[in-house]
Amino acid sequence: xxxxxxxxxxxxxxxxxxxxxxxxxxxxxxxxxxxxxxxxxxxxxxxxxxxxxxxxxxxxxxxxxxxxxxxxxxxxxxxxxxxxxxxxxxxxxxxxxxxxxxxxxxxxxxxxxxxxxxxxxxxxxxxxxxxxxxxxxxxxxxxxxxxxxxxxxxxxxxxxxxxxxxxxxxxxxxxxxxxxxxxxxxxxxxxxxxxxxxxxxxxxxxxxxxxxxxxxxxxxxxxxxxxxxxxxxxxxxxxxxxxxxxxxxxxxxxxxxxxxxxxxxxxxxxxxxxxxxxxxxxxxxxxxxxxxxxxxxxxxxxxxxxxxxxxxxxxxxxxxxxxxxxxxxxxxxxxxxxxxxxxxxxxxxxxxxxxxxxxxxxxxxxxxxxxxxxxxxxxxxxxxxxxxxxxxxxxxxxxxxxxxxxxxxxxxxxxxxxxxxxxxxxxxxxxxxx
Numbered sequence: 001x002x003x004x005x006x007x008x009x010x011x012x013x014x015x016x017x018x019x020x021x022x023x024x025x026x027x028x029x030x031x032x033x034x035x036x037x038x039x040x041x042x043x044x045x046x047x048x049x050x051x052x053x054x055x056x057x058x059x060x061x062x063x064x065x066x067x068x069x070x071x072x073x074x075x076x077x078x079x080x081x082x083x084x085x086x087x088x089x090x091x092x093x094x095x096x097x098x099x100x101x102x103x104x105x106x107x108x109x110x111x112x113x114x115x116x117x118x119x120x121x122x123x124x125x126x127x128x129x130x131x132x133x134x135x136x137x138x139x140x141x142x143x144x145x146x147x148x149x150x151x152x153x154x155x156x157x158x159x160x161x162x163x164x165x166x167x168x169x170x171x172x173x174x175x176x177x178x179x180x181x182x183x184x185x186x187x188x189x190x191x192x193x194x195x196x197x198x199x200x201x202x203x204x205x206x207x208x209x210x211x212x213x214x215x216x217x218x219x220x221x222x223x224x225x226x227x228x229x230x231x232x233x234x235x236x237x238x239x240x241x242x243x244x245x246x247x248x249x250x251x252x253x254x255x256x257x258x259x260x261x262x263x264x265x266x267x268x269x270x271x272x273x274x275x276x277x278x279x280x281x282x283x284x285x286x287x288x289x290x291x292x293x294x295x296x297x298x299x300x301x302x303x304x305x306x307x308x309x310x311x312x313x314x315x316x317x318x319x320x321x322x323x324x325x326x327x328x329x330x331x332x333x334x335x336x337x338x339x340x341x342x343x344x345x346x347x348x349x350x351x352x353x354x355x356x357x358x359x360x361x362x363x364x365x366x367x368x369x370x371x372x373x374x375x376x377x378x379x380x381x382x383x384x385x386x387x388x389x390x391x392x393x394x395x396x397x398x399x400x401x402x403x404x405x406x407x408x409x410x411x412x413x414x415x416x417x418x419x420x421x422x423x424x425x426x427x428x429x430x431x432x433x434x
Contacts, residue, residue: 005098006040006044015044019039027159028159029151030135031136038146045102048089048102060112060138060140082119085103111132134158134199160182161178165200190228194235215236215239219232233267233268236268252268262304262325270332272289273290305326315358326358341385353397356390357418398429
């Protein structure tokens, strides 16, 4: 279909001349088929070439954010979208006889256009959720390369990423320009770099312990509960699988020397253990990696929390960065964690009230403060503590707890958490009495 628009030797020479000249700036950084097709558009339909840049967000799915979904009118049908694009093609100078051919070409470049080309009478689906192969024009990390005729300054070449990872694993990163470039781009666009590294790890699953250590350093300085931290956790889990068991355990135990590293250890193990969808071989490999890490994770968590019990008179005084450690231990070894809590009360290190308050779920607000996130559930506490005993021990405080107090939107300070527990215990006692 492309060839029928290149009818003369002159047009062919112009097309292949542009293809050769422009591709030199990109090499292996784009999909050749997509680039050849885009160059055809640039040659025979320059108006469409410009049109694609104008409607970038729509074509690659970046316009489909949750807020817009809520506020916008009903989704258009694919036929309505087809009519919209036919109007755009006309404005871009495409002859009416060529409209269908150009739409077909676009359907080969963008998943979004497959159903638009067909013009079906059904609502358009959210194409932003589709998985796009690396280096394709429709991929959000590669679209701009096709039009910049090179790797944009705020991007990083795939070959640079590969060289940087090789330098990390060989121990030459400090003097390698690719490794420094990786660090610079990570500081500016961390999620871009993580996506690149994840793609590399998935397509070439080799042991990369130094990359895991490098990510752990970045993880320690990433904002808590940020998407960057979550993406590093997912990548750490992927990187753990190709390692032999002894190396995997050694690396994660090394990371556990810091609280951030131990949090990364806990989340990676949890993610691997929770894999249940996909090829059976992949599920087995990830679950096996989780099983190999679990005993040492529990040991590291126990050691860290025992040191906290020795250092602080109340768990509510412990640093915020240690808050997630209790959840990792509870998930990995609920009986061991329960025994640890009971032992601290017996030894008079911590009080039962403060331990229950310590386990009250909280979240971080936009102002950086911690707030209550649950107001009607104590399921976690039922499995960890003797709440009847707590009600008896703190009977005087429970009797005076304010049942009218509302904790929604209230900052979860140590005193408010204690009050929250006492109020709950009074409500629970009243319910038990009928």
